[in-house]
Amino acid sequence: MNINIQPYRKQILQLGDRLQDVRFIGQVAFVVIVLLISWSGVKSIQTNYALQKQITGLSQQNDLQLLQNANLELSNNYYKSNQYLELSARQNFGLAAAGEKEIVVPKAVALSKTQDIPVPGGVVIKASTRGRNNFEAWVDFFLHRTAN
Numbered sequence: 001m002n003i004n005i006q007p008y009r010k011q012i013l014q015l016g017d018r019l020q021d022v023r024f025i026g027q028v029a030f031v032v033i034v035l036l037i038s039w040s041g042v043k044s045i046q047t048n049y050a051l052q053k054q055i056t057g058l059s060q061q062n063d064l065q066l067l068q069n070a071n072l073e074l075s076n077n078y079y080k081s082n083q084y085l086e087l088s089a090r091q092n093f094g095l096a097a098a099g100e101k102e103i104v105v106p107k108a109v110a111l112s113k114t115q116d117i118p119v120p121g122g123v124v125i126k127a128s129t130r131g132r133n134n135f136e137a138w139v140d141f142f143l144h145r146t147a148n
Contacts, residue, residue: 018024078084089095096102140146 086097094102
């Protein structure tokens with residue numbers, strides 16, 4: 001194998017001469033310093049971005065918690081109000097305000113006034129399931145069966 005190494009040897013010697021030149025070494029040192037400063041700047045920008053993202057996330061969580069607290073405070077105020085107490089007494093205990101009369105409507109009369117709700121596609125949804133359980137109603141709905 002006969003390789004001519006003379007051109008490579010000449011280039012290596014020229015590089016060695018360049019490395020002894022003060023101006024070239026100064027330029028290389030300047031480039032290295034600029035690269036280090038740039039790298040440091042990029043890392044600080046990246047760190048600041050991550051911290052800002054974390055601050056924003058925590059701020060959003062704080063705002064959400066404040067809204068939830070305000071919502072709970074409104075709920076508590078509602079439960080303390082006379083309006084809620086009256087409504088609760090009506091629903092849970094069957095109580096009425098003074099001077100009111102209660103009218104009891106038989107279930108058969110109330111259900112006789114319901115109407116079927118037509119839906120496009122030929123499916124008819126009954127307004128009342130009339131004693132059927134929820135599972136049976138869903139099965140009938142998905143199998144396109146009409147309720148009896």
